[in-house]
Amino acid sequence: MSFLPRRTARRMAVALALTFGATGLLVSSPQQQAQASPPVAGQALAQWIDRDTVIWKGAERADAQLEFGAGESEPAGRRIRLTPGTLSPAERAAYPHLTGYPAFTVDPRDQGLARTALRGRLVATQHTADGRRATTGVQIPGVLDDLYGARAQHAALGPVFRHGRPTLSVWAPTARTVSLELDGRTVPMRRDDSSGVWRAQGQRDWVGKPYRYLVTVWAPSVGKTVTNKVTDPYSTALTADSGRSLVVDLGDPKLAPKGWAGLRKPAAVPLRRARIQELHLRDFSVEDRTSRHPGQYLAFTDARSDGMRHLKSLAAAGTSYVHLLPVFDGATVPEKRADQDRPGCDLTAYAPDSDRQQECLARSAARDAYNWGYDPLHYTVPEGSYAAAPEGAARTVEFRRMVQGLNGAGLRTVMDVVYNHTAASGQDPHSVLDRIVPGYYQRLLDDGGVATSTCCSGTAPEHTMMGKLVVDSVVTWARQYKIDGFRFDLMGHHPKANILAVRKALDALTPAKDGVDGKRIILYGEGWNFGEAANDARFVQATQRNMAGTGIATFSDRARDAVRGGGPFDADPRVQGFASGLYTDPNSSPENGDPAAQRARLLHYQDLIKVGLTGNLADYAFTDTAGRRVKGSQIDYNGTPAGYAADPGDALAYADAHDNETLYDALAYKLPQATSTADRARMQVLALATAALSQGPALSQAGSDLLRSKSLDRNSFNSGDWFNALHWNCADGNGFGRGLPPAADNKDKWPYARPPLADPALRPGCTEITGASAAYRDLLRIHATEPAFGLPTTAAVQQALSFPLSGKDETPGVITMRLADLVIVFNATPHQRHQTVPTLAGRPYALHPVQAHGADRTTATASYAPASGTFTVPARTVAVFRHTQE
Template structure:
């Protein structure tokens, strides 16, 4: 018997489920609660003042509907709770326990109770409540918080003044009313409630989970009206968005706010690493983004830019590593040691540790203490829109940085035990790395939708990338999509239908395999228009898989079979050709937008669809619409593309040829159907000195160095031991090799090749076809099958003018014969001809034979007709 665990589940007002050993019928079970949290087990008996309701066994167990809603509880014994609503609400504001006794009254077992289900049932109308600060046209202000299990809630001003709040017993919402004179005042809620983490009645001082403004380091919420003219930049109301673009046509660049400008000497020092850097129009970084936007990048994806917990907001409080890191050897361990010494208090973190979901991050503001972060975020959006880029926010609603009574636990100190997903014994699940939230619970699902709408309407954000989206119910993501679709320019100032949604559709953890609900995972979002990252193409292009131990496993663009690196991780030589052709099949499916329905001839010789082709036991093709596929070969996670190539390509390949292989890999993000996605800087050979997980590695390993004469970030020392130590034997000799550091001219050469590909996509409707039917009709791989050239993929797109795209990842010039195109008028695409790359200009078509010739390590696009 252990009251510190919660092994029973009160799923609605009349039903409780509980799994325990032995027969149920010979036990007397009770629901027990103590308003003062006085229950204890003493000498095998339940002691302390309490109230009790008898539980009656439900012979048939859960109903079909209940099993559908609670699949992970389907095999539990079910009991009927016979109590009126007032009694239930009184119990819910107490310590709640269930007990089982034998016929003689002897206590057999007792455990705590998980309450989210019954809270959602009893307080169902709370989903319609307005929470946080609400300003009224008559000059009034209401501050509200949902805290149905609290005994008392009060408003604390930062001067110590306490205002009582009144409870709406129907919704469980507590309110206090004031006037606009409260604007700018700093507050917290004082919540008195039973907390299962401590098994006590706790009095907790906590910020507002619906806060719209915060003090530095998020110590207090601030009363603020986002419609206040003082918080609205000039021309915000008449901001002109770039033209709407479908997901199938989108090209996304991913960057951290801090990475973008922290080393940009053209940005004033106080603005570096902040939102304000994007509003510095003539900076080196913004000029580069303008080049990308002009060529065809449509969206800038920002790593988490909401309020997160792990960075001091004030620059004066942020520690710096000691000494001159640039003076240390390129393969030294000292750089990462010095960063390790300060990383808990430096200015760097990716930000996947949410604190307040709907407030811009303070450390990214030039004035974190107050509302300046609001105006600077808006100015950033306006500046990016002004150069033709829409803005995507990386949102992390799947977990919070902490739970329990931790000072960073906002949600769990408001409604203890509700907002997080609990395991069978009541512990908070942490499969996402932190305290997992539970968007399947009504008010957490509401928080997700409300927060997204806040960013969409009040900050005019153009897209959302959901971190670990597979931990959300599909229904929650559909609710987000529906809420956005209802936004109109006339009423809301934005066109919600033009807002992108995509995310990580991974299937794992306590929700894996739909254990608790139908997940928003890769295989279950077909037809929704919500995008997921295509790891199939990524792995085929790069080689290996995420989190691999040996980084030398090769793929299509890293030399498998065609440029062997000699490592046994790549398997016996006689198997490598077949493995490469299998990878080419995966890439072809990816080129279609990873469509489940697309039919083609595989390397086996069989005609298959994407959904009939399998990778790691799962369907390779799973999308119903091309725009549901996010095609990528690198992102903030795992090694950036340059570092991947450094690990995998054989030694001795010339820097220019490495750059060509980088372009080959990037080409799939541009020339595929569906959305393309690139980690910022990969177009200019950016490196993180082989760091595979740089979330806490400081500016040194992460910051983009816009001055190309300073190098690309390679050879900055061995990457941090805490996430890369197992790869040091592979990394050290590479970092010590000065020939792997590209010169400024090669970085610019690579950028130009990438821009050429973007312009080709931008100018042709054949890239970004809207439907699976059009893709099947217009796209083909004419040389697919067992005789296809290893390392070469030929793609044919038909339209007013046909396009032939030949991806040659081999170290030799290749010929591809397409007899059906004899006597055609095909020539290298004008954008590639205009680039003047002498090597690429060797790409030619012979109309007499129908033979296309493409030089080594090159992607050539031909345009023409028969």
């Protein structure tokens, strides 16, 4: 954030002016024109935050007046006058990041000029006593919300049908004109001056026809008036490659697959008990030889494919949701298969540690069929590259059939949604929102530049109409596609109020009225705190801490890092953690420190994991490894409280996800290279268990139970099928050793990657792959059948859950947890461990029958000695014991 420059001792007489005109001409005196510097395109140091107030970074606080020039049809010499002012308490609350800048009050007599001024070039000017004059652009989202938001937020946008006749509506309050390009002809649109919405009412024969909006508007990013031909932000269907929107009614019975109206869903699972598989649609089936629709929506209708059989087995064991990485329309992948590039080399011919595979893939990556999809183009239309028929509304039918297929397999469906950024902004061809209302939908920095902390052109859900788009889009997916949950990408860049508005809108959906029960739809997201919005700089964010108690979960990185070791951005990926051998099975990395440092860090990691097992509860009290009685909020995580949740369900546990290395790959780096694949598989299951057996929701990346590898790729968003595809048949391996991962995001790790990739002993076989999956499913069964894993409140967790051996004498590498009638021992060490709980001596326990009769015969050897209260657990094993009848 920029700060106000130091004020000079000499007061300066200044004049401030907002200048606008349709032609983009700055109107002032000839002398002023000679001495003025035109504003830099896109720069905007002034912000018109409401009809009363302008804030200008760097302006002098002095008597001033506002002047504006004229466009082609307005007389010269008119003014919007400003006087130095102060921000009201409401304005300070709405714009906390601007409170240090000079504020000016708009003369009430000139407020009526605002609507005209906003529809052309808008410039702030400053005149000094010695005749110098500076200019800058003006940011206008605040005043647009003030003037139009109250009416516009209730408008129905996009195609809306009444008795079979469509009305097309778009919000474009700053446009000079808007017309409709429909099926090769131009149709005029009428502006509603109170809302800024333009509408055109059509006939029945419009249905199915392509259209675009022709928007004539001032574009600050290029400093001129343009006429943009742009698709509808509220599109419900598109032509291939998103060239045109289509006039489509999602309620048309022709778009409903057989059985859609009466679709029976699996029983809803409360968020606090949800067990979620995170899955990329193309990864799921593109290399599944048993799928009839590889890489497509319809792969989920192939009930007998290896992939669907595996998902069904997970559902039967207790997985309740499949979380699909973005499946809305993206900007990156060519949707027609004929236009998609393919690698031009034999990838199987190269060595497992070769750089040739990634080199070959890099040549086709920009135009191949692969991308994670975090590149939004149209938020509320299914992505066409996953459709058998990308042209038109057929993709709607296929998407719905996918939902049916997942529901039929016993799984509810979550969508990954990415409203925090767009693929592009300004006049870029992949910019939609910013070419309709320039400077509104994107979040702007104090100098007028578009914020990019999210990776791309950030959006501003704090603005009324961007917030409305988020709510409207989510409700459409819920009502029209029967989506059961939403995961918000970078949710911390949203206002908390926006996410709560989504929750409120979903809660209003009812089976009778909407065909879905909105109250049963789950919400969670990434509550990371960073960027220009960090620390509630602009609004109260939807971050981990702020979302506690809302019933909307945030991903918890606390236990994740403790389980894996280090952090996702470590220069040396061999930094170890609880499940990767820290202290108990050290590797050669100097970053781990000496044995004493390792031991201390491991014990601290165990405290972090304990907090995670409670559901990351802030107020849960326990004895830490230093022997102190503490709360979860008093355990340190990189300078912040480890425990932040108010209730189980506020924090989502996970050991791996699509970001960063897969769990198997992280362990490939971190475990000593001589560790056998059998032991690697056991450590994988133990790591997954820390999430699977926690209070609150938990997520795992698809294929992690099968020891999935991406050949050490830490950012595989554009790495193609070769590195990303899931292998359901263990005979095809797990993906490890497919070459050095792509250089763009991994080259600094290549020195660490070559040795394990070249080692054939690190490639697991069917015994390890199927054994790990079966052991993981046993954990899911235990979680699903034991009520103690779904405790509803902090008080209930405090009463039922404890760590009886926690304290100064705690065993490094072992966590013992008591949960109601269960005792769970996580033994991450390479040795058998005996855990004696004196308070349980004489009480009967036995290994949980699911594990006693389960797939892992090593775990089945775990035992209990009632005389002493001693639980004996094999090396690298999580064992669950249950109290038996006397």
